[in-house]
Amino acid sequence: xxxxxxxxxxxxxxxxxxxxxxxxxxTGDEKPxxxxxxxxxxxxxxxxxxxxxxxxxxxxxxxxPTSDDSxxxxxxxxxxxxxxxxxxxxKDIEKKIKELKNAGIRLIDEKPKIGAEGNKIAFVHPxxxxxxxxxxxxxx
Amino acid sequence: xxxxxxxxxxxxxxxxxxxxxxxxxxTGDEKPxxxxxxxxxxxxxxxxxxxxxxxxxxxxxxxxPTSDDSxxxxxxxxxxxxxxxxxxxxKDIEKKIKELKNAGIRLIDEKPKIGAEGNKIAFVHPxxxxxxxxxxxxxx
Numbered sequence: 001x002x003x004x005x006x007x008x009x010x011x012x013x014x015x016x017x018x019x020x021x022x023x024x025x026x027t028g029d030e031k032p033x034x035x036x037x038x039x040x041x042x043x044x045x046x047x048x049x050x051x052x053x054x055x056x057x058x059x060x061x062x063x064x065p066t067s068d069d070s071x072x073x074x075x076x077x078x079x080x081x082x083x084x085x086x087x088x089x090x091k092d093i094e095k096k097i098k099e100l101k102n103a104g105i106r107l108i109d110e111k112p113k114i115g116a117e118g119n120k121i122a123f124v125h126p127x128x129x130x131x132x133x134x135x136x137x138x139x140x
Numbered sequence: 141x142x143x144x145x146x147x148x149x150x151x152x153x154x155x156x157x158x159x160x161x162x163x164x165x166x167t168g169d170e171k172p173x174x175x176x177x178x179x180x181x182x183x184x185x186x187x188x189x190x191x192x193x194x195x196x197x198x199x200x201x202x203x204x205p206t207s208d209d210s211x212x213x214x215x216x217x218x219x220x221x222x223x224x225x226x227x228x229x230x231k232d233i234e235k236k237i238k239e240l241k242n243a244g245i246r247l248i249d250e251k252p253k254i255g256a257e258g259n260k261i262a263f264v265h266p267x268x269x270x271x272x273x274x275x276x277x278x279x280x
Contacts, residue, residue: 105162
């Protein structure tokens with residue numbers, strides 16, 4: 001089975017409608033999937049390349065808070081708009097977490113939780129990954 | 141022909157060797173392509189998924205200045221380590237530049253230049269793309 005590196009990038013935005021309009025133009029994807037992620041309290045829009053063409057082609061996910069107590073609202077207040085996370089596919093998330101811990105790389109989630117798309121995920125601490133918040137996602 | 145969305149992400153790092161070591165572990169790619177980009181005065185390491193498996197699978201490019209007058213040195217001093225740019229594939233870069241300009245989205249490069257991999261590229265102004273520096277790259 002093929003193993004692409006990147007699942008998606010999450011970009012935190014304030015004005016969801018306006019950002020969706022711009023990214024339609026930039027990416028050329030005029031029909032992004034729009035959905036609500038209840039536990040993160042965000043609206044999300046997922047842009048991809050030519051639909052269905054590239055197995056595992058990385059996507060761009062715009063995320064915008066729907067409530068003041070969303071973790072993304074907190075991010076926007078502290079850091080402003082911009083890249084929030086990069087999601088990388090891994091084959092065996094428990095094994096990867098162990099490897100990283102053994103190498104002294106800190107994890108936000110030492111045990112996997114279930115992500116928006118139903119897969120096992122875990123976040124790595126950005127202090128140990130050169131300032132980029134990396135999400136690990138086990139390939140379904 | 142397939143049209144993936146993302147060519148690569150560029151991440152600015154200070155300690156190149158240390159960052160390469162960490163990203164080998166995180167991505168599972170133990171043999172990233174290492175090269176010098178002369179005009180940007182950077183060392184670059186490009187990490188991908190399982191080699192050769194996924195046409196157009198997005199890659200991670202670590203970039204680190206080799207000289208104090210590198211544009212990446214400037215970025216590190218102002219913003220610190222982290223995501224520097226997201227590179228998106230486009231089919232016709234002149235057409236895309238025109239479309240974006242017509243929509244009021246500012247470009248850093250109003251005319252394409254030639255990127256490190258020999259393709260036509262242009263940067264979009266991050267003020268008009270929610271804080272993310274987007275590089276457009278014409279598919280070869």
